[in-house]
Amino acid sequence: MKIAVDAMGGDHAPQEIIKGVEQARDLYPDIEFDLYGTQEQVAPLIENHERLQLIATTETIEMGEEPVKAIRTKKDSSIVRAATAVKNGDADAFFSAGNTGAVLAAGLFIVGRIKGIDRPGLTSVLPVANPTTSQQNFVYLDTGANAESKEKNLVQFAYLGKFYAQKVLKVKEPRIALLNNGAEEDKGDRMHKAVWQLLHDDPALKFVGNVEATELLVGKADVVVTDGWSGNAALKATEGTAKMMLSLIKHGILNGGLRAKLGYLLLKPVFSQIGEVMGTSNYGGAVLLGLKAPVVKTHGSSKADAVKNTISQIHEMLTTKVIDETVTHFGVVDQPKDVDNSSQNG
Template sequence: MKTIAVDGMGGDNAPEAIVKGIEMARDDFPDLQFQLYGDEGQLTKLLKNSERITIVPTTEVVTGEDEPTRAVRRKKDSSLVRAALAAKSGEADAFYSAGNTGAVLTAGVLLVGRIKGIERPGLITVFPTVHEDQQFLMLDVGANAESKPSYLHQFALMGQFYAHDVLGLDHPRVGLLNNGTEADKGDSLHKAVHDLLEKDPDINFVGNVEATNLFNAPADVVVTDGFTGNATLKTMEGTASTLMHLLKANLMDNGLRPKLGALLAKPALKKLATMFDADRAGGAVLIGVNAPVVKSHGNSDENAVYYVQKQLRAMLNHGTVQSVIQYFSTHTEETVAAAKEE
């Protein structure tokens, strides 16, 4: 039985959406149990069935307006901090929150703790592709605004473990996000990273990939620095949302024929919407810390909360974090030290 520590007060729709999503996950996954941190009165009223769900009372909440590091250090009885500490102590096996992104990342690094040998944890997000039932992941998408070549080298290694365990890929392909596919493209950072990835026999490196081609799945793991990754993530999400909005508006606001066409195309449009439903991919994973840590977007509904628990379950059942710990405990000298010399 695995235990997930949940920040019951984090997110725009908390605590109602959090409780509903956790109960959905509890009902579908009999091998999971949950510690729900937050306001005892609110959580108790919302909880319909307490089977395998324990409410842990807290007196503080980290809000979206809080400065992340200050909040983590000062709001010690907040639902976010207490849930993270449970993952640190081993009382829980994983930590989940839909709350303040900076605070979740700070708690992951400072409280749950960075894995020995990992220079910087990275943030993973999973995306759909034009190929049905095929996905790719990208990291870092925002944990580190500035990066060194050795950081991205480690991101590639950690991304491979996640792609193998959660996406079910035996030999995931790793690509470096760059401004061209040629090996000599990019600035000094990207050229150095390209050399590191190309020389590492433990990485199935397929070369540089461009942002224009990401949805065609040129790689299973796309490695980038946090600044570029975050900008790319937001551009992709914004473009997809805008296109869906424009498509719907043009079908519904241009007379009878487009409306009839939309009715006939409804199954295809629904399938397309499902493919690009970000909630189904789960939340953003902070990889490189001593327990699974996942952050979902602030306006997560119960379905988004549910899919994060499914995602965490896959990580826990496959021992993804333990695989990273084991790898870097045996390869620290030859991978990290060598990367720093580049």
């Protein structure tokens, strides 16, 4: 299998991207890598060319650029060239830590949607921070690919998340939940009420009802479905709260005197365990599910460990053929019809 890598995308590119790719290459003897990037910046950083090829590009899409315009005008950029390699069958998956909008645009306009998928969903694997359950993580989508969604989009997200949980997370019968502003079935706006009913009435889905943002990480479901706007807002609020709590703890230790520092030393193993559970680098990147091939975007701040773990995620996707199953399903299933959604945008 071959992965096309945008070597120029990310805050620490190309150094950390290449370092992470080489670590993953040493772990997986069945993967080859094509690195797309500027010759003079990338070539000196490659320590071992085994199963790793540099394909020189002359343009880079920066983090602040307008995504669609950049995709259309910078044809020799690392993002466009890597996505095009997947489209042409020269690579099996596309990986980047670069401009999120540009990666999404390249996935949509170059790699292309699966027939039957109206809108792909940006999909993350998040940790379950609940010591009373053995569940370690869950699938969460859409985390921001679509600012506006229709009912049928969220039903499709449920199926996309179900296949991903079954194939990649090895959950036999995934529990599906809907992110909403209350646990009761009559909560939410008109669209969320309609989605609740559609998911509830679908015998192929193990729907367990609504889940509130306050309980997002407690393990109530294996797949949490949401529209992109709400999903992105809830995810950022959760990440921001976690960072603030860690900052407050660190400040308290540093300014709490000798007793606080001694307490930290005694609890250091506990803090390390929490860091393992909540560390974003441990869970790979966000997958744009609903495309014809894996397109995976990791954090712009990712370093080598995060890159390596994201490639492990791609390896699992390719090995389990989760995209193939998605193509098969949406090629034969009757898609749910839109219910009246005249009051909704999009």
